[in-house]
Amino acid sequence: MLKSIASISALAAALSVSAPAAAQESYPSKPITMIVPFAAGGSSDVIARLVGDEMGRALGQRIVMENMGGAGGATALTRASRAEPDGYTIVIGNSGTNAASYTIYPDLKYTNADFAPIGLVAKTSPMIALKLDFPAKDLMEFVAYAKANPGKVSLGHAGVGSSNYLICRNFVKAAGVDVALVSYRGAGPALNDLMGGQIDGVCDAATSLYGAVESKKVKALAVATPGRLASLPDVPTSKEAGLPAFEAQGWNALFAPKNTPQPIIAKLNEALKTALSSQTLQGRFKELSSVPPTAEEVTPAFVAGFVPGEIERYRLLLQDK
Template sequence: MTYRISPTRRLALAAGFASVAALAIAAPAMAQDAYPSKPITMIVPFAAGGSSDVIARLVGDEMGRVLGQRIVMENMGGAGGATALTRAARAEPDGYTIVIGNSGTNAASYTIYPDLKYTQADFAPIGLVAKTSPMIALKLDFPAKTLLEFVDYAKKNPGKVSLGHAGVGSSNYLICRNFIKAAGVDVALVSYRGAGPALTDAMGGQIDGVCDAATSLSGAVQGAKVKALAVATPQRLENLPEVPTSREAGLPAFEAQGWNALFAPKGTPEPIIMKLNQALRTALASENLRGRFKELSSVMPAADELTPAYVGGMVPGEIEKYRLLLQDK
């Protein structure tokens, strides 16, 4: 028996199929419009207390208010941040897992750890968060009182001075490497799972000092728990006016600037990236965050540095810069 479909029925079926197809296409877009519908995890590649952690919490709180969802911090130390970046690279690219990276985790790590489980291409940039000011600080009873006295002491005692950092490959480690190269000294570098534990040991006298950013050192310096020898920036810091620049302290070759940026796993939809970027922009424009950054000597990015494209273009240059710094390690 042969069944015939009337022209009217045929048109109705075609319209039904078209509606289903349209809904299938629209579903992802509707999901992106509803984003975020639950809390977002921000992975911090170090233990609590360091520069990346402090900046992540401040920015995360403000972004959460903008997005209407909490941003939950997940601290994950190890391998100078590489452990956390591996986790971030493998996360579902749905906008619910992002990571705060820096010059160590997203640039120098490719030279330091040739067997990394991730590549630059595994991350979608969201935007630059902050620029940071590198410092060298010592325990209070260390005999050197100035940067040049410290360099002189280290040269007379090769391998005996200990400086802590947040792990090989971290931005703090790069501060140490920059200082060692500029000063021409031989010091022992002590690796920790984050800047916080390193600073604690410096304050307690277990190590001689730390390489860190003013963001996490400001409180300890102002509280006279460690002594800062110099900041590696062209100008003195407003909240630490007594700390000389490296140039003023007699070591102009020790100049550098760190940075933090937000990244998502590759494949995260562009509308979600842009919604996160807009939330970051709004957060950084808030008076509350501007005031806190000023207190911590963190520098707000310029307007043209806030785009995903800027970070995407910056990272390859940073990778090459640190490859050159570390190749004679």
């Protein structure tokens, strides 16, 4: 009897060790949820859907988007940090959700250590756009108008802590203006209100503004990149427009909850690399003025080293009120 009990215990122990390994071998065996920390329609959402479609093909399973707005992305990141570390819940983050949020929301329920990086997804181009009937015709006229009317100009963004909020903060600091920053649950709702004339302008990425600018539903003043965008060649750089201090680079990256097994992180990273090499995705990124990461930047190691520097960079920006 004792020998039988010992044999059963040994078998149970062996099964308990082999079960996680078997799960990793068969991963993914069901759809994966990608949490998007904002409402549909913004740059993070657009990039997430494009990348998710291609990654799903590479993995042989659908990647389902879950849009979750609130607190500049902190609500979604909290959920992601508490998800099972089994590879079936991942999150797309950016400079707001995974860097600036630690300064803006000191009582967050998560830290940078609660996430396992998968890889950089895209680099984005910050832009300022206005409603069509706004009296300023270019960037410096807009700055002059804002200085002459302190507190009266409204700029929408995707929520305090979002990457769009950081574009606004960078712009306000560079221009030395006092404007009203209006918070939304995502870039999509902010852009809708801009086109409807409820606000004067938005701080956003060219990725989500491209369609509205191209169809002349909003007026783009400048893009905060060193060179003009091939997709929007008529939009001047901030330097060309007279405000060289307004220069920035946005980014998006994929993360999993901490303790996600390394073999699963490796599979997700390989799927991301495959997605980014897709001609379809590269074409869409070019149209939307998003830049794919380099081979080095798409690695978990790069993101692990990159994010702490971004946290410190935005701590310095945001403490300078």
